[in-house]
């Protein structure tokens with residue numbers, strides 16, 4: 001068994017996907033091109049932001065001591081995929097099988113779950129909004145994030161307010177399957193390595209998202225590790241860009257960009273720790289410019305699905321109505 005130096009990852013453990021074509025650029029905060037890419041809503045890994053340097057001491061022991069005795073959301077999955085689903089909708093959707101389970105536990109219970117995973121091959125993922133329930137040392141570390149840099153970016157691009165910082169503690173092999181978020185995201189890696197696959201928003205037709213009213217809204221139906229080309233033929237045309245982020249790297253995931261994020265095996269430590277910075281997007285311009293951007297097209301399609309589900313009073317009837325409207329007429 002190969003033993004890896006602390007903080008490295010095993011390149012052979014990386015699944016080869018057919019849809020990878022290029023690498024996401026890595027740039028310094030000193031490089032003007034960094035800001036051109038963000039302005040153009042293109043992904044970029046910024047290598048020297050010091051955004052979360054104050055958190056580089058975060059390991060399981062420090063977090064256990066300082067995160068406080070609040071409860072944390074921990075997801076368990078019997079395969080290694082952690083597909084997001086909306087709890088409330090899942091309850092209403094009888095036929096829906098939840099792809100992962102959500103637990104509300106103390107950090108100590110999370111550590112016990114981690115130990116059990118070493119034996120049972122089950123996977124866990126702690127996801128917790130960093131809020132004022134954490135211990136004072138964590139608050140101190142949080143206040144020492146490079147807010148000056150990130151606030152300047154927020155202002156420069158006209159983003160909305162910071163909506164939340166999620167603390168993520170995952171296990172090697174965890175996969176967050178392809179989805180998009182409706183927020184700008186500075187994704188900061190603290191410990192271990194994560195492989196990020198991004199698909200541009202104009203590939204909506206290759207990624208077959210669930211219906212907007214479905215519990216897995218915003219998530220792709222395609223499992224890119226084992227695509228069902230009969231159900232999703234256009235996925236053959238999908239092309240991803242990739243970045244492997246390590247401690248200190250910040251990946252800019254532009255709003256509406258599809259992303260799949262995998263925790264890489266790094267033996268020491270066995271966990272990956274990340275913090276994301278989600279910002280509400282730039283308010284839509286009052287004068288719409290044509291042609292619509294891919295992001296605006298996705299937003300329009302979402303509004304049409306929502307409006308039709310409301311107008312019909314039943315989200316299950318939207319497909320039939322759209323087919324009647326389009327087939328033989330808008331083809």
Ligand SMILES: CC1(C)c2ccccc2-c2ccc(C[C@@H](CC(=O)O)C(=O)C(=O)O)cc21
Pocket residue numbers: 075082083084085125126127166168170175176181185187259261262274276
């Ligand atoms: C999978 C998980 C734990 C989850 C379960 C249930 C509801 C929500 C979420 C959720 C939301 C964000 C992330 C972080 C990241 C992916 C990654 O780092 O794995 C990502 O996608 C982003 O920062 O936008 C991870 C999760």
Ligand SMILES: [Zn+2]
Pocket residue numbers: 179180181259
């Ligand atoms: Zn996401």
